[in-house]
Amino acid sequence: MSTRTRISSWRVGGPSTPAVHIAVPYANENRNHLLLSEWRRQGGEGLPAPPLMLPRRGEGTYRARVVKQDLLDLFVEDQYSDAVGGSTGGPGGHHEDRILMHVTFGGEWRFAAGGRQSAVGPGLLSARRNDAPWDFEVARGTRAVTVGLPAGEIRFPAHRREVLAAHSSPAAALLLAQLRLWTELSDGLGPAAAGAARNATLELFHGLVNDRVMDDAEFTPALVRAAMDHIEDRLLLEPDLSPRSIAAALHVSVRxxxxxxxxxxxxSVMGYVRERRLERARAELMSTRxxxxxxxxxxxxxxxxxxVKAYRKRFGETPAERRRDARRTDSGQGGDVPRPHPRG
Structure with missing residues (x-):
């Protein structure tokens, strides 16, 4: 396969945009040092060098080309790379404060973290948390666009580190069209229009992630369990506990x-809230005054x-009937024993 850098039809950046265009022989003993020093020289602070490790080969040249375009607090990188590996994320890591999305057009990205592995080949995109280390490998001749989104603005699903989707899925196609158009028109946008483009991009990203997650059978039990735990902690404290507040706390959509x-x-969500409140109230009626x-x-x-109506529907008796039955039982076993008043 030719290692000639291919230029994407998705135009990223302009004449003053940070870029690197590097060639390092694989056989060079100092290949990793050369790669990082040349990257730092060309990219400067605008395009910081990631932690990369070149494989040892007797012949051939590693080539990489990256062009970066900043879009307010997002960035887009048009990337070409030959075979290389590395690690990213974690405290002090590369782009640790970002959600990263890799959109692969050719070649393959391979990621591994916490025993989980994924391969992102042509036609796929990967959106992942970057707050813990990921090991990665890039296959020879890989063409991709990488998008960095501000982690503090993203409602990424709880208990989830990565979401995969096809470029052709409707939600992904809409997001990618928005990003492509924004990169092309960004130089001519005023502050208000740029802010609107930024907010629209984040909402389309949320739509993509939520569309993928809600059909994921592996994710559903974890989300329900997390929601139940959240509900249990707030049954007494939040009178207006609602699906919207629960979803926001878990970083997923209400849908x-x-x-x-x-x-x-x-x-249902509120059915579960009501059921747990009834059960907690019933326990207190039996153990307090x-x-x-x-x-x-x-x-x-x-x-x-x-x-009383909800209690009877749930337990088949009224609270008063249940309390009378309990007192008769207690009396037969030695009388009614005073109970403490519950504390909030």
Missing amino acids: TLYRAFARGATP LSVSEAAARWHFADSSHF
Whole structure:
């Protein structure tokens, strides 16, 4: 395969854009030092050198070409690379504060982290967290565009480090079209239009990630479990606990949260919240001197009549009936023992 650098039809950057164009013989004993020193010389602060390691070969030349374009707090890099490896992410690592998206047109990226491996070949894109180390390898003749998005602005799914998608999927195609158009028109955009382009890009990225995740059978149980844990911690503290607040805390869309609960053997999101509040209220009614109206208010029911109705539907009896039965049982075993009042 020819190692000649191929120029993408996706134009990135201009005459003053940071760029590197490097050639290093694989057989050179100082090949890694030469690569990094030349990268630093050409790229400067605008295009910092990643941690790279060239394989040892008796012949041939490693070639790389990268052009970087900054788009407010995002960046786009048009990349060509021959075979190379490295590691990225983690404290002090390369682009640790970014969500990185690799859009592969030719060749292949291979990533490994925490026992998980993925290969991103032609026609695929990979979006991944970069807050922990990833090992990577690049196949010879790989053409890709890499996009860096601000991690603090991204609602990346909880318990997920990477999302894969095909370029041809509708959500991916829309995002890539937006990015391509933004890079081409960026020089002529004023501050307001550039900000709007930036916000639209982030929303389209969220749409892509959520479309991929909500159909992922492996992700659904983890999301439901995380949502249940979040709900349990806030049943008493948040009277207005809602699907929107739960989804925001877990960095997923409300639609993704609804779909995850619909797939499992669980009630709806708010059905689960109501069920757990009823169960917690029932336990306190049996172990404290709370009145029915006090329990209803404490567990955020609109009023005692709504609470009693929901309680009867859930347990097949009213709170008063259950408490009478419990007292009869206690009396037969030696009388009613005073119980402490619950603390918030």
